[in-house]
Amino acid sequence: MGAKPGLHLGLMSGTSLDGVDAALVETDGERVARPGASLTLPYDAGLRTRLRALLDRADALARDDAELAEAERALTDRHAEAVAALLGEAGVAAGDVVALGFHGQTILHRPERRLTWQIGDAARLARAAGTPVVHDFRAADVAAGGQGAPFAPLWHAALAGALERPVAVLNLGGVGNVTWIGADGTVIACDTGPGNGPLDDWVAARAGVPFDDGGRITATGTVSVAVLARLMAHPFFAAPPPKSLDRLDFAAAIAGSELASLSIADGAATLAAFTAASVAAVRAHLPEAPRRWLVTGGGRHNPAIMTALGAALGVAVDPVEAVGWDGDAMEAQAFAYLAARSLRGLPLSLPTTTGVPRPMPGGRLAKPI
């Protein structure tokens, strides 16, 4: 049984800590999936630094930590600003939105301990926006033994309806994740390895910039084959899906490699090649090689990464814009779609996307008072 499609607003702030993406989707949480307006509000340097500090000590962070509470408030208020800005731009009244899908900021992801932690105050956001808020999307999956990630695959599959298959949708955020959609509609997903995270950290440490704009540093470097081989020896790549990653899962491997002895450009080129090689490695775990890779997320803005991917995969690699999607909005759209699914009690994840034992509904609802 279908439900009447309504407007849902998704909010995503990924592991890159670059800002909040907000997107409107008209959807019934099933077949109707019409993307609408979207925008990104960046985090200011102060909020980014505070979130990064929390992420770095998340393993030992107390739930009543004062800095946590303060960062959570600032983060929530930035999300409320994104909602107001998007509704203003789109000319939509808050009362016409069925619900917001509020992902929150992941500061810790340890599915093997049945733990995934997204910060953000849903009740505060619901009050500020005057709209019901669906949040805590990943908790039920992880509690049931799933990886709790990736969570965009059902949205990717909803969008991919008419495309030639098998097709792979590759999202390159702080970490990478892939959705494989087979000819019979089977959806298989997992994290692939690093996305932009290690490269962002590398250029931040060496050049004091948050990312390698336009891939300009990366493009002038030469890949260190020895360091790349060392990084690819990480056991994550040989393991079959389901599997997921924390933002900092490769930090120790990178620190233990000889990356630090490379120039900034050679290190950047090696990390871009690491991202591409880890995507290529996931093919061994898929039932059939994708005919085409559609790339979404910030990584598609880095031509050096796109070139490395083309070389590593040897088939068509295109930004999702090639099929009319918006790669800056897709993850936010996913959480609009998942909010609609949550309200209807539909599964948000599947055994083939997160390894959860059965199709798993999830999300919690906060109402504006």
Ligand SMILES: Nc1ncnc2c1ncn2[C@@H]1O[C@H](COP(=O)(O)OP(=O)(O)O)[C@@H](O)[C@H]1O
């Ligand atoms: N113009 C650009 N040139 C190079 N890299 C870019 C550009 N724009 C975005 N990126 C990369 O994309 C990242 C943000 O990607 P995003 O998909 O928002 O990730 P997340 O979902 O983790 O927030 C940035 O940190 C940066 O590494």
Ligand SMILES: [Mg+2]
């Ligand atoms: Mg982002």
